[in-house]
Every structure is written in structure tokens, then in C-alpha cells.
Amino acid sequence: MIAALGRWLTDRLGLDTFRELAEHKRVPVHRHSFWYYWGGMTLFLFGVQVVTGILLLLYYRASADEAYESVRFIMAQVSFGWLIRSIHSWSANLMIGAAMIHMFSAFLLKSYRAPREMTWLSGMALLGLVFAFGFSGYLLPWNQLAFFATKVGTDIAGALPVVGHFILVFLRGGENITGGTLTRFFGFHVAVLPAIVTVILGLHLYLVQRHGMSVPPSVEEAQAKPGAPPPRMMKFVPNFALRDAVGWLAALGVLALLAALFPWELGRKADPYAPAPAGIRPEWYFAWMFQTLRMLPSKILGLEGELVGILGITVAGLGWAAVPFLDDPKGRGQRARLWTWIGVVAIVYIIVFTWLTYRDVKP
Amino acid sequence: MSARPGRAASARLVLGAALVALAVTTGMPRGALARDTCYECHRAEKEERLVAPTRNILKDIHFEKGLTCASCHGGDPADSEATAMDPDKGFKEHIEHKSIARLCASCHANAAYMKHFNPRPYIFSIEEFETSVHFKKASLGDTKVATCTSCHGVHGILPHTDPASPVYAQNVPRTCAHCHNAEYMKGRSLPTNQYDLYVTSVHGKALLEKGDLSAPACNDCHGNHGAAPPGLNDISMVCGSCHGREGELFIKSRMKAGMDSLGKRGCVTCHSNHGIQHPSDAMLAVGGKGVCGTCHQPGAACDRATVRIVSGFVGLRDSLALADSLLKLAEDRGMETGLGRDSWKEAQDQQVGVRAGLHSFDSAQITGVLDEGLGLARHAADQARAALRDWRTRRIGMGLSLLAILFVIALVTLKIRQIEARQGPP
Amino acid sequence: MKRREFFDWLIGISGTVLGGFVLYPVARYLVPPPTPEAATRRVIAAKKDELQPGSFKTFPFGGQPGILIRTADGEYRAFTAVCTHLGCTVQYRGENKTIWCACHNGTYNLEGANVSGPPPRPLERFDVHVAGDLIMVEKAKGA
Numbered sequence: 001m002i003a004a005l006g007r008w009l010t011d012r013l014g015l016d017t018f019r020e021l022a023e024h025k026r027v028p029v030h031r032h033s034f035w036y037y038w039g040g041m042t043l044f045l046f047g048v049q050v051v052t053g054i055l056l057l058l059y060y061r062a063s064a065d066e067a068y069e070s071v072r073f074i075m076a077q078v079s080f081g082w083l084i085r086s087i088h089s090w091s092a093n094l095m096i097g098a099a100m101i102h103m104f105s106a107f108l109l110k111s112y113r114a115p116r117e118m119t120w121l122s123g124m125a126l127l128g129l130v131f132a133f134g135f136s137g138y139l140l141p142w143n144q145l146a147f148f149a150t151k152v153g154t155d156i157a158g159a160l161p162v163v164g165h166f167i168l169v170f171l172r173g174g175e176n177i178t179g180g181t182l183t184r185f186f187g188f189h190v191a192v193l194p195a196i197v198t199v200i201l202g203l204h205l206y207l208v209q210r211h212g213m214s215v216p217p218s219v220e221e222a223q224a225k226p227g228a229p230p231p232r233m234m235k236f237v238p239n240f241a242l243r244d245a246v247g248w249l250a251a252l253g254v255l256a257l258l259a260a261l262f263p264w265e266l267g268r269k270a271d272p273y274a275p276a277p278a279g280i281r282p283e284w285y286f287a288w289m290f291q292t293l294r295m296l297p298s299k300i301l302g303l304e305g306e307l308v309g310i311l312g313i314t315v316a317g318l319g320w321a322a323v324p325f326l327d328d329p330k331g332r333g334q335r336a337r338l339w340t341w342i343g344v345v346a347i348v349y350i351i352v353f354t355w356l357t358y359r360d361v362k363p
Numbered sequence: 364m365s366a367r368p369g370r371a372a373s374a375r376l377v378l379g380a381a382l383v384a385l386a387v388t389t390g391m392p393r394g395a396l397a398r399d400t401c402y403e404c405h406r407a408e409k410e411e412r413l414v415a416p417t418r419n420i421l422k423d424i425h426f427e428k429g430l431t432c433a434s435c436h437g438g439d440p441a442d443s444e445a446t447a448m449d450p451d452k453g454f455k456e457h458i459e460h461k462s463i464a465r466l467c468a469s470c471h472a473n474a475a476y477m478k479h480f481n482p483r484p485y486i487f488s489i490e491e492f493e494t495s496v497h498f499k500k501a502s503l504g505d506t507k508v509a510t511c512t513s514c515h516g517v518h519g520i521l522p523h524t525d526p527a528s529p530v531y532a533q534n535v536p537r538t539c540a541h542c543h544n545a546e547y548m549k550g551r552s553l554p555t556n557q558y559d560l561y562v563t564s565v566h567g568k569a570l571l572e573k574g575d576l577s578a579p580a581c582n583d584c585h586g587n588h589g590a591a592p593p594g595l596n597d598i599s600m601v602c603g604s605c606h607g608r609e610g611e612l613f614i615k616s617r618m619k620a621g622m623d624s625l626g627k628r629g630c631v632t633c634h635s636n637h638g639i640q641h642p643s644d645a646m647l648a649v650g651g652k653g654v655c656g657t658c659h660q661p662g663a664a665c666d667r668a669t670v671r672i673v674s675g676f677v678g679l680r681d682s683l684a685l686a687d688s689l690l691k692l693a694e695d696r697g698m699e700t701g702l703g704r705d706s707w708k709e710a711q712d713q714q715v716g717v718r719a720g721l722h723s724f725d726s727a728q729i730t731g732v733l734d735e736g737l738g739l740a741r742h743a744a745d746q747a748r749a750a751l752r753d754w755r756t757r758r759i760g761m762g763l764s765l766l767a768i769l770f771v772i773a774l775v776t777l778k779i780r781q782i783e784a785r786q787g788p789p
Numbered sequence: 790m791k792r793r794e795f796f797d798w799l800i801g802i803s804g805t806v807l808g809g810f811v812l813y814p815v816a817r818y819l820v821p822p823p824t825p826e827a828a829t830r831r832v833i834a835a836k837k838d839e840l841q842p843g844s845f846k847t848f849p850f851g852g853q854p855g856i857l858i859r860t861a862d863g864e865y866r867a868f869t870a871v872c873t874h875l876g877c878t879v880q881y882r883g884e885n886k887t888i889w890c891a892c893h894n895g896t897y898n899l900e901g902a903n904v905s906g907p908p909p910r911p912l913e914r915f916d917v918h919v920a921g922d923l924i925m926v927e928k929a930k931g932a
Contacts, residue, residue: 055818066829069851073827076699080814082757239786242779246772252811253768260761263697577874577893577907605906607894705849712854712878719891767807774800781796 021209025236030219035105036240037247039208042102044248045095046201048255049133052088053190060140062186064179067142068269075266086259092134094251096285099130107323107343110331111214117324119211122204124321129197131285136189138283142182143267148280150185151177156293159307177272217331281361288353289313291360320346400443401432419519428480435466460506464492467511491589507547509590514538533570535580536561557581560638579605584636602630612723625658632657642718644680647673668726675733679717682740683710689747696754703746710739831927834867837919845881848926854878855915855926856888858899866899867915867926874907888912 010016027036059078061070074081103123106112112120139150154177158168173180215223215231223231234240282290292313296305319326328335406417420426425434433440437453448454458466468489470476477484492498500508514530521528529538540558542548548555561567561581569578584601585591603610613619613629622629633646633654645652647669649661659665686707690700713736720732832855834848840859847854847870856870858881868888870878877892887904888897895906902911918925 051815055815058819066827069827069829072699072701076701077822077824077827079817079820079822081818082697082699083814084818235786238782239779242775242782246775246779249768249772249775249807253765253772256761256764256768260757265697266699575874575907577909605893607889608891701852702849705852705854708854709847715877716891764807764810767803767810771800771803771807774796774803778796778800781793 022237023235025209025212026233027213027236027240028215028219029232029234030215032105032109032216032219033234035102035109036213037244038098038102038105040244041247041251042095042098043201043205044244044251045091045098048091048252049088049095050194052084052091055084056088057190062140062183064142064182064270067140067182068266071141072266075263082263083259086262086264087255089264090258090262091255092137093284094255096130096134099127100285103127104343104347106214107320108340109214109216110327110336110339111216112324113214113327113331114324114329116207116211116214119204119207120324121321122200122207125200126197126204129193129200133189133193133197134283134285136185136193139182139185140189141267142270144270144274144277145267145280147177147270147272148276149282150181151276152280152290153282153286156306156310159304159310161307161311217336221332279362281357284354284358287357288350291353291357294357400447401436401438401440404443416518422521423519424522425520460510461501461504463510463512464489464498464501468492487588491586494589494591495586496591507542509542513542530582532576532580533574535582536567536571539581557637560635564637564639565641566639602634608719609722612720616722616724618722618724621658627658644673644676647676647721671726672721672729675730676717676721679714679733679736679740682737682744683707683714686710686740686744686747689744689751693747693750693754696751698750698754700747700750703743703750706739706746707743710736710743713739829928831925833923834917834926835924837922837924839924843883845883847878847880850915850926856881857917857924857926858888860886860899865917865919865924867917868897868901868912869915871912872908873903873910873912879912 010019027033056074059070059074059081061067071085074085076082078084106120106123135150135153139146154168154171157171158164160167169175171181171184172178173184219231222228281287293306293309296309298305300308323339327339330336402417402420405413408414416432420432431440432438435458437455438449439447439452441447448456468487471485471487472489474484474486477486497509501510516529523530523532525531526533528534536558543553543555543557545555562571566578566580569575570580582590600610603614619629622632634642643652646654649656649659649666649669653669655665655669659669686703690703690707693700693703713732717729717732717736720729723729829851832848832850834850834855834857835846840846840857842859842863843861845856845858847856849855850869854870856868856879858866858868860866861883868879872879872890872892872895874890874893874895877890879888879890879895879897881887882889886899888899888901889895890897890906890908893907895908896904897908897912898904900911901914903909914929916927916929918927
């Protein structure tokens with residue numbers, strides 16, 4: 001009976017096209033194949049966010065009067081509310097971690113080379129969107145830490161020249177952080193950003209299917225040598241997909257562990273008139289930027305140190321995103337090695353500066 | 364001379380203009396002081412004792428209401444010469460210490476006069492003042508003792524609601540201590556440690572450090588103008604005017620009857636008067652830090668009762684502490700304890716009631732309230748334990764889910780191996 | 790073949806069980822809890838006829854005690870029970886028709902206004918609604 005239903009749906013929806021695509025899809029097998037899993041892992045964790053996020057939407061209230069209480073309600077009164085909320089908060093962090101691993105591996109393996117420039121650019125856009133998700137979602141429980149972290153973050157945005165103040169007012173829904181900010185962030189978090197991500201993620205996934213999996217330059221070089229064995233490939237269905245499933249199951253296990261052993265805290269309700277609590281720091285994925293700005297001297301060449309820092313980070317980010325057009329198109333030679341080193345330095349810098357924030361800034 | 368009749372007129376005109384100019388340029392106030400030549404001359408004096416009265420007089424409430432120097436000192440305010448200070452015109456340079464009260468009372472005790480200034484005036488009662496030690500000693504010629512100007516100031520008197528006034532609630536203790544200290548009171552029999560004790564007390568800290576204006580200062584217990592050690596029927600009527608519950612219970616208690624028969628004063632005997640500290644359960648004992656030993660012998664029936672009550676108090680306190688630590692444990696483990704904390708707060712409120720209830724010194728009553736408190740504390744602890752049980756359930760659930768996940772991962776891995784064995788090398 | 794069939798069946802079963810482990814919390818989550826919303830703005834304070842006229846009860850409201858009073862003529866009043874002096878819990882004295890704080894003898898009238906003793910401010914007043922069998926207390930409009 002079920003088989004008949006399956007056949008009917010396949011016919012009406014034209015699912016055969018997809019089945020063939022899936023059956024034909026191949027994944028290269030080589031030394032660096034491990035890194036191929038991280039895109040799918042990010043996608044899986046994003047899926048977890050969507051599901052848990054929608055569930056939270058059923059009970060959460062986005063007003064300054066009720067947000068904190070509604071989160072407490074979810075944690076204390078709703079069956080398994082604590083689980084859904086803790087998974088949502090932990091999975092956000094894991095997803096951003098997976099996204100960064102995915103990006104750095106793509107960078108170091110030079111997956112951005114032609115014809116995959118758009119895939120890289122759409123991926124950088126997705127990373128930015130994911131940071132925006134993290135930043136907007138962080139405010140929603142309306143506790144002291146979130147309130148002041150948002151204040152610091154929007155203050156930094158406001159320091160940009162020319163457009164800074166406009167951006168600050170746009171983000172905050174006014175000059176200060178108020179219930180209006182919360183409503184606005186909520187709108188970004190559950191409607192605007194999901195809509196944009198749907199489009200760009202769709203593009204990103206389409207491009208990955210269209211161009212297939214990129215093979216790193218070192219592997220390509222080895223395969224091009226005369227007398228090299230033919231490149232090994234793995235079927236996507238079922239081999240790679242089952243391996244994906246193992247990874248996703250492991251991620252699920254990690255989330256269950258984290259949610260049960262380290263439930264996400266409620267904090268204290270935000271009080272705009274209380275002095276900022278000591279040791280505010282943003283979430284770990286912004287920490288390295290925060291630490292960079294903290295360590296800069298207050299004046300550099302006559303300009304505000306913080307402003308120089310923000311502009312510097314922005315320029316570095318744009319340079320990073322433009323790498324498909326700046327690196328050697330074949331991914332070999334001196335320029336290519338330079339960019340690999342830049343990638344390594346960036347990773348080390350981020351790790352060290354993230355660690356420094358946690359060492360120095362204690363809430 | 365009639366040859367130049369306009370000259371005198373123009374001279375007066377010039378003098379008038381000069382005075383107006385002087386008034387405008389020196390910012391002299393209009394009205395009362397403009398007519399009061401006393402102020403005009405004295406403020407220009409070089410000698411300290413002559414110029415001192417003019418320094419704060421502009422802020423004086425009497426001047427604001429239209430009175431002048433002459434209102435108290437007599438003389439002729441319109442006369443700008445020294446003849447203004449003619450004793451025949453009623454001038455009194457220096458008002459004798461023992462006459463000050465009567466002088467102030469001449470207006471302040473006159474209801475009809477005071478009503479010119481305020482529809483609901485405070486009418487000073489000379490009879491009330493006559494009950495005070497200050498009045499009695501002053502009328503015998505003691506000039507060191509307080510009279511109106513000693514506390515209210517002089518030549519710059521402010522209403523008691525003005526924070527700069529020496530009789531503003533927060534300033535009262537310091538004003539009294541101006542005289543009631545060891546140096547000033549040398550040779551007299553009164554104790555002189557009141558201020559030092561007061562500033563360390565609960566009331567002192569509330570008034571002076573926390574700014575709680577409802578906390579008592581010296582005058583709230585001793586009276587303002589009729590200041591005397593409280594000679595009321597019972598000191599518990601003084602303390603009981605704020606500590607109503609304790610006072611109510613104490614007056615009806617056997618303890619009061621016992622103290623009366625021994626000539627001991629209630630409240631003060633256990634809590635002291637000036638250096639009152641926050642009471643502690645340790646006070647409930649015959650030995651050690653206990654206050655009961657002041658009258659009671661160890662081993663007597665009251666001692667045994669004390670032991671029972673104390674153990675009840677300690678039991679409640681421990682019960683609350685246990686509930687609190689359980690709640691904290693649950694909170695540290697990420698469990699929500701809102702309901703438990705509500706119950707715990709109720710139990711704490713009950714504890715306040717228990718401590719007030721002690722003042723009935725009636726075992727049955729005290730035990731009743733104690734038992735209620737214990738019940739509430741236990742309820743809070745139960746809710747904390749339920750939260751901790753939930754936490755354990757979560758861990759078990761997590762453990763089972765992890766096992767399931769690991770099991771499925773193992774199976775999928777085996778499936779991969781199985782498929783690839785069949786497929787051959789890629 | 791039999792082993793492979795068994796193996797596939799085993800994967801299917803354990804996958805389903807795992808799916809159950811995932812779906813069970815979600816299903817329970819979707820069922821609303823007994824109190825449908827956080828008790829910050831409104832709460833069930835008492836049942837109808839639970840209070841005799843002239844008596845009162847304290848009830849939890851947003852983490853703080855509240856006081857519900859049924860006056861002699863049967864009307865309900867509700868206030869925060871936190872005394873504005875030093876935070877003790879107040880009670881109702883039916884014989885004087887006043888709200889009284891045992892700690893330092895502060896007194897409020899039935900409008901919540903502080904009429905004698907140390908309290909510096911009135912008690913915050915709440916709205917009371919009788920909804921069928923229940924007496925609901927809600928934060929006042931515009932509060």
C-alpha cells in the first residue's frame with residue numbers, strides 16, 4: 001500500500017529527477033575527505049535550530065515585560081521545555097562552530113577556486129547571516145548579560161564612520177536598547193533572517209550539486225601524475241549519506257549530553273537602569289573581535305583606536321571573502337602558499353584571541 | 364533757604380535715588396529687611412560678634428514670614444542711628460538664657476497669632492516644656508542646659524523639615540550629642556555614651572546610614588520639648604508604638620507582670636535602650652550571650668522552658684537553612700525552583716512572626732506558630748527535593764537516549780561496512 | 790540473506806525507537822501545561838467562596854506575595870503584600886478594616902494608601918476579576 005502511495009507521489013512530483021541526481025552523485029575519497037562532512041553537519045544543526053526554534057515560538061513572548069518570564073515558563077513549566085530551550089542554545093553554538101570549521105577547511109583546501117567562486121561567496125554570506133542569527137537570538141531571553149552584550153555590540157556598530165549612527169538606530173529601534181529593540185530583533189530572528197537564509201542556502205546547495213565536490217590541489221596534483229591510479233569515488237547514496245548520518249547522530253548525542261548536563265541558564269532579568277554587570281563579554285564567536293578592540297590603544301595615528309580596529313577587521317573580512325579572486329586560480333605556486341599561510345595565521349589568531357577573552361574577562 | 368528751595372528737594376531726590384541704587388546693586392531684599400536698618404548696619408560691621416547674626420538671617424523662617432530683628436530684640440527698626448538700640452524703646456541686646464523659652468513662647472504658644480501664618484499651626488506647649496529636665500534646670504539658673512535656641516539655632520532658624528536644620532530627623536542625634544557628651548556633661552550624673560551607642564544601633568544605622576526617616580531619633584522616644592527619660596507607665600508603650608505586635612503581646616504576658624514586681628523595665632532589660640542591636644537567637648539563653656540570665660537562674664522552670672523554645676527556634680532556622688541549601692543545589696543544577704522559593708519565602712515570613720510571637724512568653728502560643736513555620740519550611744524542602752528528583756530523571760533519560768544513539772551509530776557503521784564489502788573497492 | 794534482512798530490520802527498529810526518543814519530548818512539549826502562561830501579569834488567587842467576608846489570604850504573584858482581601862460587604866481587593874517600608878509581608882485586620890504590617894506597625898487603608906507608621910509609599914494595587922469559579926488577580930492596566 002505504502003509502495004503504491006510512494007509510486008504515485010514520485011510520478012506526480014517528478015521525484016525521479018532527484019532520485020537520479022542522488023544516485024549519480026559521487027564524493028571523492030582521499031586524505032582530506034573528512035572535511036567534506038562539515039557542510040552537512042552545519043546544515044543538520046541548522047535544521048535542529050529551525051525545529052527547536054519553531055517549538056519555542058509556541059510559548060515565547062517578545063515583549064520586555066514578558067520575554068524573561070516566558071523563557072522561565074518554558075524552562076520550568078512546559079514539559080521538556082528545558083530540553084528544547086537548552087538544545088536550541090547549545091545547537092546555536094555548535095552550528096556556528098561547524099560553520100567555521102566548514103569555512104576554514106574550504107579555505108585551506110582551496111575549494112573556492114573557479115568555478116566555485118559563487119559557492120564561496122554565498123557561503124560567506126551565510127556565515128554572516130549565521131552570526132546575525134546568533135546576535136539577534138542572544139537578546140531574546142532579555143537577561144542582564146544579553147542586554148548589556150547587545151548594548152556593547154550595537155555600540156561598536158555605531159562607531160563606524162558616516163553610517164554608524166544610522167545602523168545603531170536601525171538595529172536598536174531607537175537611540176537606546178528598549179522593548180522596541182527586542183521586538184525588532186525578534187522579527188529579524190524569526191522572519192527576516194530565515195527568509196534571506198532560505199534563498200541563499202538554496203543557492204549554496206544548488207551550486208554544490210551543480211559543481212560537485214572540489215578536490216584539493218595536492219590531491220589533484222597527485223592524480224595528474226602519469227601512472228597514478230584512477231581517482232577513488234564514493235557513492236553519495238548510500239555510502240556518504242550513511243556516514244553523514246553517523247555524524248549527525250553523534251551531534252544529536254552531544255546535544256542531548258550538553259542539554260542535560262549543562263542546561264542553559266536563565267540569568268537575571270534585564271534592568272536597563274542597573275549598572276552594567278562586571279565582565280561582560282559577547283558569545284565566543286565574537287570574542288576574538290571583542291578582544292582585538294579591547295587591546296588596541298585608544299588612539300592610532302590620530303584616529304580612535306576602536307574605529308581603526310573595526311575598519312581593520314572589516315577590511316580583513318572583505319579580503320578574506322575576496323580570496324577566490326586574489327589567490328592563484330590553479331591553487332599552486334607562491335601566491336597559493338601565501339594564502340594558505342594567511343589562513344593558518346587567521347585560525348591561530350582567532351583561537352588565541354578567543355582564549356584571551358575567556359582568560360581576562362570574567363562575568 | 365528759600366532762595367534755593369529746589370536744593371533740599373533735589374538732595375532728598377538724590378539720596379533716595381542713591382538708596383534705591385544701593386538697594387538694587389547690593390541685592391538687598393525688599394519688604395521687611397528694607398525697613399530693618401538693624402540688618403543694614405550690622406552686616407557692614409567688622410567685629411565678629413556684631414556681624415555674625417547677619418550671616419544666615421536671610422534664610423531664617425521668621426524673616427521669610429515678615430518678622431524683623433526688633434520682633435525679638437525690641438528697639439526701633441526704622442531708626443538708622445544708634446538711638447535705635449535704646450532700652451527705653453524695648454531694646455534687649457542679650458536675652459537671658461532662662462528667658463528665651465518664654466520669649467519664643469510669646470508667639471509660638473499663642474494659637475491666635477500663629478494662625479496668621481499657618482491654618483494648622485504647631486502650638487508650642489509651655490506646660491509640656493515645663494515637664495522637661497531642660498526647663499527645670501534652666502529656671503534654676505543653669506545656663507549650660509538646652510533651651511529653644513540650643514537646638515533650633517538662632518539668627519537662621521529653619522523649619523524641621525529642611526535638611527539643613529539642626530532638628531531635621533537625621534540631624535537630631537548630633538544636635539543632642541552637642542551637649543550630651545562626656546566633655547560637656549563633666550561633673551553631672553547623667554551617662555554620656557548615648558550617641559556613641561546610638562550610631563551603632565539598628566535605629567541609628569537605619570536613620571543615619573540608610574536614610575530611613577521613619578527610624579526613631581532621640582526625640583521619638585524622649586519627646587521634643589518635654590524631653591525627659593521616658594516616665595511613661597511602661598517603656599513598652601514607647602517601643603510598642605512602632606513594634607506594635609511585640610508590645611501588644613508583651614503587655615499581656617506573664618513576663619511583664621514578673622518584671623513589674625521586680626521593678627525591672629520591659630524591652631530595655633533585654634534589648635537595651637540606646638545601643639539596640641538586631642536581636643539574635645543567641646539572646647535566648649541563660650548563659651553565654653543570653654539575656655535571660657539577667658534575672659533567671661540556670662535550672663529553674665523558666666530555664667527549661669527557654670531551652671525548649673530555643674531548640675524550637677534553632678529547629679526552624681535549621682529547617683529553613685536546609686530548604687535553602689536544597690533549593691540552591693537544585694538551582695545550581697539548572698533546575699527551576701520558582702515555586703520552592705515562594706514556599707521558602709512564606710516560611711521566612713513565618714519565622715518573623717515566630718520571633719515576634721516570642722514576646723508573649725507563652726509556650727503554647729509560641730509552639731503553635733513554630734510548628735506552622737516548620738511545616739512551611741518542610742514544604743519548601745520537599746519542593747526542592749522534587750526538583751532534584753526531576754534532575755536525576757533527566758540524567759537517566761539522557762543516559763538512555765545516548766545509549767540508543769550509540770547503538771544506532773554502531774548498527775549504521777556495521778551497515779556501511781556490510782554495503783562496502785559487497786560493493787568492492789571504490 | 791537472512792542475516793542481512795535481520796540486520797536491516799534491527800536498524801529499522803532501533804531507528805524507530807530512537808525516533809521515539811526524539812519525538813516523545815516534542816509531543817509532550819506541544820501539549821500545553823496546566824497553567825497556560827507565566828503568572829507574571831495575572832494569576833488565580835482563590836476560588837469563589839474560599840474567603841469569608843472580612844478575611845484575607847496571601848498568594849504568590851510573580852515571585853512576591855500578594856494579598857487578596859474580601860471586605861465585609863463581599864467585595865474583593867488585591868494588593869502587593871510587600872510592605873513599602875522594609876519588605877515584610879502585610880496582613881488584613883478586619884476589625885479595623887486596615888492592612889497592617891506587623892514589623893513596625895505600618896498601616897494602610899483599603900485603597901492601599903499608607904495612612905500611619907513608617908511606610909513611605911502606598912501598596913501597589915491589582916485588578917480583581919471574578920471569572921466563574923475563580924478569583925483572578927491581574928496587574929493593573931497601564932502598570
